[in-house]
Amino acid sequence: MSEVFERIVSEATMELFAALGVPVQPSAVVRVSIPDDVSVAAGVIEYRGRQLVGKLLLVSTFDFIASCRPKHSRAEPLSPASPRDWIFVRDWAKELTNQLLGCVKRALAANGISVAIGLPIPLSGDVVRNEIASWNTSPQQFICGRHRMQIWFQAVTASGVELVLTSKHPPQLLPKAGSVTIF
Amino acid sequence: MSKKVLVVDDSLVVRQQIAWALTQAGYGVVQACDGQEGFEKVQATGDFAMIICDVNMPGTDGLQMLSSMKEHGLTRCPIVMLTAEVEPELVQQARSLGAAGWMVKPFREETLVATVDRLTRNSKAPV
Numbered sequence: 001m002s003e004v005f006e007r008i009v010s011e012a013t014m015e016l017f018a019a020l021g022v023p024v025q026p027s028a029v030v031r032v033s034i035p036d037d038v039s040v041a042a043g044v045i046e047y048r049g050r051q052l053v054g055k056l057l058l059v060s061t062f063d064f065i066a067s068c069r070p071k072h073s074r075a076e077p078l079s080p081a082s083p084r085d086w087i088f089v090r091d092w093a094k095e096l097t098n099q100l101l102g103c104v105k106r107a108l109a110a111n112g113i114s115v116a117i118g119l120p121i122p123l124s125g126d127v128v129r130n131e132i133a134s135w136n137t138s139p140q141q142f143i144c145g146r147h148r149m150q151i152w153f154q155a156v157t158a159s160g161v162e163l164v165l166t167s168k169h170p171p172q173l174l175p176k177a178g179s180v181t182i183f
Numbered sequence: 184m185s186k187k188v189l190v191v192d193d194s195l196v197v198r199q200q201i202a203w204a205l206t207q208a209g210y211g212v213v214q215a216c217d218g219q220e221g222f223e224k225v226q227a228t229g230d231f232a233m234i235i236c237d238v239n240m241p242g243t244d245g246l247q248m249l250s251s252m253k254e255h256g257l258t259r260c261p262i263v264m265l266t267a268e269v270e271p272e273l274v275q276q277a278r279s280l281g282a283a284g285w286m287v288k289p290f291r292e293e294t295l296v297a298t299v300d301r302l303t304r305n306s307k308a309p310v
Binding site for chain 1 (some may be wrong): 200263292
């Protein structure tokens with residue numbers, strides 16, 4: 001991941017999780033492989049634009065995804081042993097991925113780069129391990145207490161296009177997360 | 184009887200989050216998991232005080248639902264799009280299809296309730 005995209009993804013991740021009331025901090029990647037006894041959940045989502053195409057993968061544990069659900073839901077503990085609880089965790093992993101790419105998209109738009117977002121797909125179990133194995137890049141890692149979360153971001157520029165990130169469009173002109181525009 | 188709000192979002196957790204916030208504020212909530220189900224509920228129950236609708240959803244998305252509602256003359260109540268999208272073209276499209284507003288995820292529940300309060304102030308609860 002280039003330094004510019006690394007910064008955009010890092011800031012977007014911290015913005016999203018701070019808004020959810022679960023602040024995360026970047027940390028060095030110390031471990032990518034996931035032990036077999038750890039329940040993992042993930043979301044993957046593609047994006048496509050004239051200048052840029054790629055995808056984003058968010059991976060963490062069942063426990064962390066469950067712990068950053070909306071506040072009123074957190075009081076109800078979820079267990080990886082419950083198929084019903086997996087429905088909530090997979091759904092939230094998918095939604096987190098969608099909202100994270102939304103934050104990234106806003107940062108890209110602030111630099112004059114427009115992309116269309118696809119539909120997020122939830123992943124769990126061995127499918128996550130297989131997905132991770134298919135990426136040949138390193139993730140960024142974030143920590144929140146004892147929890148770890150890893151984000152992979154692929155960005156491929158269109159052939160012949162030289163991507164120059166600037167602040168041509170001031171970010172304050174774009175709708176912010178949580179903002180409401182009444183027409 | 185409380186004012187009814189239709190919540191259309193493919194995420195179960197988001198629907199529950201909105202339903203919880205609005206129920207606490209005294210609203211009745213009806214949920215739909217995509218634009219098709221949302222459209223069918225609007226057709227079947229014409230007395231929603233407001234609709235909150237996601238944009239990117241599998242099957243019929245939020246803008247397609249809005250388009251169908253406009254085509255059938257069903258855009259009578261305020262409709263706010265609640266989405267991670269900020270694409271100006273999509274915002275314009277929603278506006279031209281009759282949406283009353285655009286809210287960006289992640290959202291604060293207090294802001295959502297304040298928006299619903301504001302936009303439903305003049306609507307009557309069903310008898």
